[in-house]
Amino acid sequence: MKKVNIYFNRWFSVAFHYMNLIRNNEDGIPVQIFATHPDIRHMSLQGADVAGTEPALEGIEYVQFCVDFCRRNEIDIFIPRLHMMDIALHAAMFDAIGTKVLVCRDLDLLEMILDKGKFYSKVKDSGIMEIPDYHVVDTAEQFKAAYEDLAAKGHEVCFKPTETEGGLGFRIINNSRSPIEELFGYVTQHISFDEAYRVLSGVDSFPALMVMELLEGYEYSIDCLADENGRLLAAVPRRKDNGRLRIMEHIPELENIAKRVAETYQIPYNYNIQMKYGGGVPKLLEINPRMSGGLHVSCLTGINFPYLAVKSALGGEVQPAEFAGDILASHIEQPMIMRIHDESAITDSVN
Known part of the structure; x- marks a missing residue:
């Protein structure tokens, strides 16, 4: 079975977990994960099979770097974080080389989500949830x-x-x-x-x-999974508790907000809705049109958010998923020996 080549550009350290969740997928699909970052020793690259440094570019020059990287390494799926708007603007360049980009292609919506002031105004007009x-x-x-x-x-x-x-x-x-x-x-x-x-x-x-x-109640991150058309497949409300404790729990009013957001905006793949309670009412903080920093914790529910987004983008059938009951989770540090990546394998791609 041919490996699926997946590329992460500059991500947070937690991408280490996303990469391993995709690699250890429940369907046994073999993958090869590529990643770039300005710092070759960055923690996110420890989850990659092939990694290299990326240049300090912006706009179309950065997009061209990513296109060249995808072409030379025969990337099937590109999961961007850095310069997401520029990449979405030029998504057709990736289509032309056969690379599927996990990004919202509704440019007006993406621009609005990335600007909290504009998005609050739009949400206020829609009435789908409360705002501060x-x-x-x-x-x-x-x-x-x-x-x-x-x-x-x-x-x-x-x-x-x-x-x-x-x-x-x-x-x-x-x-x-x-x-x-x-x-x-x-x-x-x-x-x-x-x-x-x-x-x-x-x-x-x-x-x-x-x-x-300033909202003083509980803060929730609702991790959401949708197909490429924005149809909601899963939503897990997650909140911080004392210290390092994290709780994934069924909160009907938050799950209904996730449904309304999906119906209204049709954001594809992985995204995150941040809500915080004030006066007993959940109010919007922001929506992140990407995997959240705590998504790997929500995956303890048994829903493999990163892999299922990849599977959907590849045309696989992904059924709606729910988690059975509330889950209390935490984490501890785990020391590890850093793997030094050999950049020679992709030298042509990063020069």
């Missing part, structure tokens, strides 16, 4: 007005860039901070309004920020 009170600002005076409006409504306030990943740039406004205690304590996400306003006032404008109500 928020303002999008790009000047210090707008920031001040947004903060005062939210505070007047009784909200604790936080802010983060409209275009970012994970917790980058997230701050909580806390006017009761003790700078001396923080100096001797852990690095914190808290900042006073005066300090934030002073920093933002130092420039005429800045990249757009979302200033929003």
